Amino acid sequence: MREQKKQATREALSAAALRLALEHGPDNVRVDDIAEAAGVSPRTYNNYFSSREQAIVAAVTGEREARVAAAVADRPADVSLADAVIEAIVDQYTDPGEPARDALLLITTRPALRDAFVATTGAIEHPLTGAIAGRLADPGRHAARVLAASVAAAVRVALEQWLQTTAASATTSGLVVPSGSLPDLLRTALAPLIPALDAAEHRAGRPHH
Amino acid sequence: MREQKKQATREALSAAALRLALEHGPDNVRVDDIAEAAGVSPRTYNNYFSSREQAIVAAVTGEREARVAAAVADRPADVSLADAVIEAIVDQYTDPGEPARDALLLITTRPALRDAFVATTGAIEHPLTGAIAGRLADPGRHAARVLAASVAAAVRVALEQWLQTTAASATTSGLVVPSGSLPDLLRTALAPLIPALDAAEHRAGRPHH
DNA sequence: CAAAAAACTTGCGTACACGCAAATTTGCGT
DNA sequence: ACGCAAATTTGCGTGTACGCAAGTTTTTTG
Incomplete structure (x- = not known):
């Protein structure tokens, strides 16, 4: 209560x-x-x-952290870790209705709000660590923690690019290259981490090379 | 001047x-x-x-950000990107003499200082992006940015573990498991990213799978 | 069900971050 | 050397974050 x-x-x-x-x-x-x-x-x-x-x-991001972790955990066991993570994140960040248009415009406008917005990506790190660890055979959670932190960092990079272009297109009307929709940016940013996710999933032991 | x-x-x-x-x-x-x-x-x-x-x-971390990037760039061209990054980071974070013992004890003791200390890892992201991009054939710097952010995140994780154990061993005298020296922690934390660095280095184009 | 214990809220005092505009310093052109 | 323009320092005022201890509500316990 x-x-x-x-x-x-x-x-x-x-x-x-x-x-x-x-x-x-x-x-x-x-x-x-x-x-x-x-x-x-x-x-x-x-x-x-x-x-x-x-x-x-917080009024816009809401409970996104917990939802991302739950979405990763809820993917069927036969999809790869990389796919589970990527699709879960894309889903949660394209949830329509939640981001009221004017609220996002406000956030993209003011630098202080932009910073606070991208900083929220750090909050998904802890829940995501648990979700990733649940999909790894390796009981050691060190790798899961690093991978979760990397995924969070990639999401942050994607958000920064997205905010940068949207802010630009908000001021200079229409001549900037809209570098892509947020889902596309997220997939592009997460793509470089796919090999690391695959490797962690397949090898149970030490990934030293 | x-x-x-x-x-x-x-x-x-x-x-x-x-x-x-x-x-x-x-x-x-x-x-x-x-x-x-x-x-x-x-x-x-x-x-x-x-x-x-x-x-x-800042008195302790000094110019570490720039030095890390320079160290990565200065490795010979025939060593792999992963090795260059890992060795450069380990070198810069084990530089002796710089971290005065009492200063580090002070930092590990106070939570606010610990947070500020780990937060400095974010500063290496930008220089490191340039250094990594310089070692990739792919002119697109998106991958380099994501990899640099991931490496910085891994370093942050390693520092958190290191500070956690050192703080514990400072209070409870001696019975905690010293989870390793900082260089070992750094290597372990960076290991899961090796596949991603290798993949980015070898494939010039899109790493989609 | 009463009383203690724990958790949360609140007021207050202190230190602080930062915008703004005036004053001082630095670099440069002629 | 001189003075002008840009960058930097400084004082001031406002709004803020947060430790602390007292007061209030909720949970637990005998």
């Missing part, structure tokens, strides 16, 4: 942060406003989020 | 930060003290570092 209430206030805070940022612009929102809109004290707001940007971005 | 003076004040600031932190403990050092010891205004301190931890850690 305490968990439910904690998650409720957490959602209320990030929802209020996003709504106020959209209404008045992100620079005209103070933490007191967010706290008041969520019905808690300013100090409590800082027990949940350590920056305004974190709260705003 | 102004570059020299800027680097000088930067060094003076981080050196003063480390010295004061060692003398009085990191929690008893205020920004004003660091600025005064370096002979600049407090506001100027914040033009160089955005946190006390950053300044302290």
